[in-house]
Each structure stands twice: as structure tokens, then as C-alpha cells.
Amino acid sequence: MSTASSSFIDRRTIIDWLGIAPFLIFALMFLIVPTLYLVSGAFFNAQGQFTFQNIADLFTPTIMSAYWISIKVSLASSLGGALIGFFLAWAIVLGGLPSWIRSGLLTFSGVASNFAGVPLAFAFIATLGRTGLVTVLMRDWFGFNLYSTGFNLLSFLGLTITYMFFQIPLMVLILTPALDGLKKEWREASEILGASNWQYWRMIGLPILWPSLLGTSLLLFANAFGAIATAYALTGASLNIVPILLYAQIRGDVLHNPNLGYALALGMIVITGLSNVLYIWLRMRAERWQK
Amino acid sequence: MPFLALANIKKSFGQTQVVHDFNMAIEKGEFISFLGPSGCGKTTILRMIAGFEQPSGGTIHIAGQDQTRLKPNQRNIGMVFQAYALFPNMTVFENVAFGLKVAGMPKAEIEKRVKEMLKLIHLEHLADRYPYQMSGGQQQRVALARALAPKPQVLLLDEPLSALDAKIRVSLREEIRQIQRQLGITTVFVTHDQEEALSISDRIVVMNAGRADQIGTPSDIYNRPTTRFVASFVGTLNIIEATIVDPAAGTVMIGDQTIALRESIADKTGGETISLALRPEAGSLSESAKGDTALTGKVVSANFLGSVVRTRIAVGKNTVSFDMFNSPDLIMPAPDEVVTLRFSAGDLLVIRD
């Protein structure tokens, strides 16, 4: 009796697991194993011996500066995107603007947040490049040469401005529902208790938004950190950021050590992974008050 | 000089005027209820007292000072909202401390005051809970403590009990009233539940379409409604159409029966139609019932409602309901039976709209 029921359970369990077997196999083959392969490869030398040498070799000036520029661009564009995106979302939710502005901006954000890659680079070259519209208009109308100020689209600043084109809309899309969730009563309750507008935002509004704000920022960070198409189309191989360095390494082993390439990839995973761990940790702290 | 004075308050949203020339004088320590149907403007007036809405006309004074143009955070008013509105990211303690903190009170004093407030609402043991960990009734008590902590001049409550279930509603309203007495704080309480208003208020303002129909003590409002609206909204009054026979003698005709009123109708003319109000609990079928007036009619229906039996009888064109206390030996009137309802002439009120 008992064996019969237990074997019945066993069969059911097996069928249950068979149901997601295709997904598990797919995830293993095309996501998990390839990643683990690189991660483990980072700890072996060409002769197949275990070593930390590859990791140590990352600490050369070229590679370090590549990481540093990547981090700077990702951080700047995600913070910039978060800030501007926040204000836009705030304006359409709480700014008392006509409702067509809200729907218009949301529709546009849906499009712009997916407008990335090579065409985005083209758009900014046509705008802020040496013969771009804005550059030319500034020169012709105001006699102002943008490039004489040291500005260069193929630089940290240029890349940051370009990335923000899809970072801002992403933030708007995620923050708008979060802002909608702020109850009018919270604001009124704080106001009647004597709080100023600023005190309301500091003590109630922002702490409540904090998880979504932070989560999106870190998503934006990872997004920018791994992006290559825009940067590559914008600068060719001239800007030394990690994804481009890795691209060159994959193409032609510019580091002259395949396993150093693995270490480079590992470094990227560690940084995006860390940003996620940080996110999860901060979110748990910020969400003590949630169900 | 009243403590809280609303003078000629008007409010329009766009083209529609929702509050018309509202006047109200509230004494210090008084507990006033605004009672009225949905959409009559109760919340709007409360929000104007709080400063969330600007009146389109009129003035608001508290303790002799003009508050009409002040912002909410300059008014020192406490408010409790319908949907709790506790700050979800703060514990009970932090919620209650909020008003004190923004006022810049020293930490030690905040601690002392919050403890005092939590004791007042009997929730000392939940100080570290977050709002989501508490029942609606507990949350609303915290909201009350939060509103009272900064010692406001006036306490406003906008249907604070309507989201709670029936039992808690009754116990919490007693608690609110008791705390209000203890602190002697001037209070405006908005509700559309007449029982709630009748049971805890010093005075009630019955509102109808942006106007105060009647202002008076609960017993005034219940026993001596001055308008048809008040009569029908508070309690379940019978409205009986009658034709005046002789204004001087105070006799009227209901259907084909003539009765004498106690209230004077000498200002009316013969043949005029007037409305009379009669409470369901005022009449009785028993032969021995005291009462100088009787109406005879046919039973339309008799319904058993638990503690009372409600009978509806047809008198002329009117249908009159009346309640009898239930008892095991009560004989329920049968439909179509002809019965005589006896009551005191003093229970018939003349409605003068």
C-alpha cells in the first residue's frame, strides 16, 4: 500500500520535472555552462594547470584603464539616466501636466528604450559628430566650436550622453508605475503634520521609491557595462572600454593569451554580478517594511 | 468667539459649486459630526479646514486667527484619513514621532511623547511593528495617535471607521470619543453613518448638497428634524401627506381620517397639503397603549427583523411603517388585516422645508 503510493508520487515527480527539462537543458547549454566554462578557464594557464596568474595579469595599466573607463561610463550614464528619468517620471505623474503628455512620453520611452546598438551611434554622430547638426548649428549661429572645448563624441562624455538616450526612457518606464503607487494621502498626512515638501520626499517619498530607483539604476549600469555595439560603431576600436577590448581579444587574441581573455570576461561577470548582489542586499534592507 | 469658525464658505470645482455659503461655529472642546449622503461636500469642507483646498469664498478662523490662506503645514491641525495613510516605510513609533520630528523636538522628548500617545491608544507593545503587520483597527488607532502627537488645535477625522468591520467600528468610535474627552480637543468628524454620528457627537451638522440643513444636538436632529431631508436621512421617518382642514384648530385629514395636531399650523391655510413626520417606534397597535391619536389602515406587510417587527400599513395614499418590540407571545399582524395605530399627537411633526 505504502510502496504503491510512494511510487505514484515518484512517477508524478518525474513527470513534473520532465516538464521543465527542455528549459533546464537550454539554460545549461546556452547560458550556464558557457559562462562557467569561461569562469573556470580564467583559473587555468595554457598548459591546463591551475593558476591565479590570469587574474593577476588583469592588473596591467591597459586593462585596468579599460575597466575604469567602462565603470565610469556605465556609472555616469546610469546615474544621469536615473536622475533625468526620475524627473521626467515625476513630471508626468505628479507635475499636473495634461494627460496626453503622459501617454506621449510613455509611448516614446517604449520606443527609445529599445533604440540602441549601431543605429543609436549613427544618430549621435549625425547630431554631435564633427559635421553633426548641433555642431554645425552652434558654429554657424553662435560662432561656437564645440570641438575646440575638448569635447569629443568618441570620449567618456560622448559615450555617456549617447548611452543616456536609452537609459532615461528605461528609467521613465519603470519609475512611472512606482510613482503612481505613492498615495496622495501619504503626502497630505505628512503635510498636515507640518512637513515641508522636501521633508516629505526625504522621509517618505524617496525611501518608498528607493528599491525601484536603485534596482533600475543597477540594471542600467549592467546594461551599459556590457553594451558594445554602440561604442564600437561610434568609436571603432579607438575607445578602450572592456567590451571592446574583449571583442578585439575574441577576434584576434590581442592579449596574446586566451586564458587572459577568460579572466577579462570573468571580471565583467564579477562587476555586473556584484552590482546585482549589491542591489539585492540594499533592496532587502529597504524593504523591511514590505510584505 | 467660537474656537473654529467657518464663515460663508463657498467652493466650486470648475463650473460646479459643491459648497454653498457654509457657516459653522464650533466651541473649544466640542465634538462635531458632519453627516450627509455621499457627494454632499463633507470631505471638501474638511479639506478646506485642513488647507488642502482653497475656499472660493469665505473665511476660516481658528482661535481667532485667520487661517484661510495658510498652507496645511502651517495650521497645526491633526487629521485622520479614511484609508489609514500610515507611512509604510516607518514603524508605529516612527509614524507617531513624525510630526514631532519635523517640528524639531529633541529626541528624548519625542520618545516620551510617543510613549504617552501609544499608551493612550493601548498599543505600547506594537511600537516596532510596520503598518503592514497590523490590523485595520490597530492602524487607525496609530493614525489617531500620530495626528494627536503634535498637540494640534483641531482634530479632523474623515470617515475614519468606514474601512473597518462592524464590531471594531463600534468599539473604536467609543475609544475615539473617550480620548477626545480626555484631551478636550476640538474635533470634526465626518461620517455618513447616522448611528455613528448620533452616538458620539456633541452636535451634528446634517449636510445636503453642499449646504448645512440642520445643526443641532443628536436628540434635536433625531426628534425634531426641521427639514424633510433631515427627517428622512436620520432614522427611518414616515412622511405622511395630509390636507389641512382647519388651521386654527390644528386639524388635518389623512386619507379620510381627521386628526388634531399638537404643533400649531395657524400660519397655514385650509386645503393646503403639508408633510408630517412620524417615527416608526412612536406607534403601537395595542388597545391599552397611551396615545390620544389613532389611524386605521390595512396591513401591507409585516417583517420580522430580530429585536423588532416592522409593520407597514396603508392609510389613504400613504404607507406608514412602525416597529413593535419582539416578544415570544407577539402575534404578527396578517396582511390585509385592518388595524388601528395609536400614538401621541406630539409625535407628529410638521415638516417645514
Added chain:
Amino acid sequence: MKMTKFFAWFAIAVGVTYFFVPLAGTFEFSLRMRRGEYSLDAYGSVFSDVQFQQTFGFSMLMALLTIVFGMLLVVPTAYWVRLRLPQMRPFVEFVTLMPLVIPAIVIVFGYLRLYNSASYIPFTGSLLGTNILLVMSYITLSLPYMYRSVDTAMRTIDVRTLTEAAEILGAKWPTIMFRCIFPNVMSGVLSGAFITFAIVIGEFTMAALLNRPAFGPYLQLVGANKAYEPSALAIIAFAITWLSMGLIQLVSRFGKLTQSRP
């Protein structure tokens, strides 16, 4: 209040400037091909380019395959997790979000090392194998979006009741899947499909490193070698994205309409 409104308009003005100036700049630039006057020459040059047609067709095909096979993978999985393995939900969701964290270039790097012609599964050893690998990589990239939209659509229908009703009527598994589940989550499938399309059509990293003649690498090539065509291509790409997003909105609105009907 006045201040709030002022700042709100200010924010919108900044946003509009930021978003429209590059688009306007690109459009203006794309018209400059003929000297001294505006013309659509750049567009003509783009559309008549054989390589444009070939690469765009190739990417369209890849996108289509990605959508079909991706949905065949995602819909049954989401269904099964909801119905039979709710305890696996956090794990499956975590896996579907991983592609947002692990950069595409790292994933494709792993493929190149793991599935090269000398390995046990030599995907990159043949043309067909490489194309399959490209589709798989695209499924991986769009996994977060596909899974999310399908799972959201599934939340609004009661999968369990639907399944049990079908089982009582004697339906077999494939019938349940293709007759009951797929049509009912169609709005989710379609919006997932369009966003996948928007991602895949111009994708660069995977295609370039797997050496396939896709639209993304072609765009990059044009960018490196021509002056006005890139702007025209950017405008075309923007229009394609807009179209995909418009279709998503249309589909979700349609989905809501059909759901509100009892």
C-alpha cells in the same frame, strides 16, 4: 503649485530636447546627400543596396525563428511552472533574468570556446550549426522579455481551471497546449514577439562574433565606410522599433478588450 508646474514643464522640455534633437539631427543629415539641396538619395541608395536586402532578410528570418522556437520553449515552461512546479518559480525567474546581468559578449565568447569545431558539439563547425547557435543566442538574449510577457499574460488567466476543464473534456496534452494555453496567452506571446523582433533585428555582438551576414554587422560596416547612408539607416531602424512597439501596444489593448468580455 505654480512652481511644481513650472518644474514639470521644464523637465519635459529638457526631455523633449534630449530626445528630438538627435532624431532631427539624424533626419536632417540623412537628407544632405545631394549637394546644396535636401533629397532622399541616401534612402534610395540604402534600399537599392543588395547587401541591405540580403542582410535584412537574413535578420528577419533569424528573428522569426527566434520567436517561434523561443515561444515553444517559454510558453510550456511558464505554464508548467505555474501549474505543477510553483516551488521552481524563483529559480526559473532567476535564470530568465540572468541574460540581463551577463553581458552578451561574454555569453557568445563562451559559445565560441565551448562549441567550436574541435569540441564534442561543434555548432560552429558548419553553416547550419552556426545559424542554429545564432538563433539560440538570440533566444537567450530575449529570454527575460519573452518570459515576462508570457508569464504576465498567464497570470490573468487561470491556467489550472482551464487545464482541468480541458482534461475533463478528454483533451490530450498537445491539444491543451496549442488549443487552450497558446490562444489565451496570445497577447503576451505577441508582445514578447515584437520586443524580441526589435532586439534581434539590429543585434550586433552575437552576429558579428559568429560571423553571420546579419543586419547589425552590415550597419556597422556601412557606418565605417559611408557618410549619409548611416543616418538614413538609423531613421529606418528607429521606424522599425517604433512599429514593433506600436504593435505591442495594439496587441495589449486588444488583449485587454478580449479579456474584459466575459
